[in-house]
Amino acid sequence: MKILIVEDEAKTADYLYKGLSEQSCVVDVARNGIDGRHLAVENEYDAIVLDVMLPGVDGFGVLEALRARRQTPVIMLTARDRVEDRVRGLQSGADDYLVKPFSFLELLARLQALVRRGKPQEAAQLQIADLHVDLIARKASRGGARLDLTSKEFLLLTTLGRRKGQILSKTELAELVWDMNFDSNTNVVEVAIKRLRVKIDGPFEHKLLHTIRGMGYVLESRIAGEAA
Numbered sequence: 001m002k003i004l005i006v007e008d009e010a011k012t013a014d015y016l017y018k019g020l021s022e023q024s025c026v027v028d029v030a031r032n033g034i035d036g037r038h039l040a041v042e043n044e045y046d047a048i049v050l051d052v053m054l055p056g057v058d059g060f061g062v063l064e065a066l067r068a069r070r071q072t073p074v075i076m077l078t079a080r081d082r083v084e085d086r087v088r089g090l091q092s093g094a095d096d097y098l099v100k101p102f103s104f105l106e107l108l109a110r111l112q113a114l115v116r117r118g119k120p121q122e123a124a125q126l127q128i129a130d131l132h133v134d135l136i137a138r139k140a141s142r143g144g145a146r147l148d149l150t151s152k153e154f155l156l157l158t159t160l161g162r163r164k165g166q167i168l169s170k171t172e173l174a175e176l177v178w179d180m181n182f183d184s185n186t187n188v189v190e191v192a193i194k195r196l197r198v199k200i201d202g203p204f205e206h207k208l209l210h211t212i213r214g215m216g217y218v219l220e221s222r223i224a225g226e227a228a
């Protein structure tokens with residue numbers, strides 16, 4: 001893990017630096033809000049430990065600048081008697097907070113949880129019944145036969161496949177696949193779904209791509225006999 005510590009108290013910063021380094025983390029330390037803000041915005045960290053009370057720019061200022069650019073997970077360090085800081089931190093986009101003094105092991109556990117949450121273990125393969133998608137090789141096959149998909153169709157398939165069993169509306173698909181904010185042209189999605197359906201379901205009896213009227217589309221393997 002690559003971690004940024006933004007903390008002006010030398011004792012706490014050194015203690016965190018030492019502890020995290022011993023856990024094989026790569027650690028940067030900023031001793032004030034201005035350096036912290038610069039490092040946080042310019043670099044890609046797995047997580048940031050951010051003190052609230054800092055010289056230069058306080059933790060909220062660092063967080064605000066960071067959130068304009070990045071979604072790096074942030075744990076804020078707050079003082080015991082400053083409940084409003086915790087609330088404000090969470091409202092400003094902090095992911096978690098710890099009240100000082102805290103145990104290193106608790107901080108470490110929370111950092112690990114945040115990093116796991118921030119980087120969901122991306123499956124390399126999707127499997128829906130006999131439909132197989134290799135996300136790394138960017139290939140799809142059904143019943144062992146290679147499917148010839150365009151890149152948009154592949155993206156549409158993986159977008160639905162990553163959320164298999166979950167209904168996605170045309171608006172959601174338009175945003176996720178075409179990066180479009182969608183009011184007018186739902187036709188794009190309909191046309192693409194139609195083409196994808198021909199390719200993945202066309203010759204097969206067991207249909208996987210279903211239209212849920214008025215709601216959207218879902219990719220799932222349904223038990224025979226259930227309405228498609």
Ligand code: CA
Nearest residue numbers: 008051053054
């Ligand atoms: Ca401080």
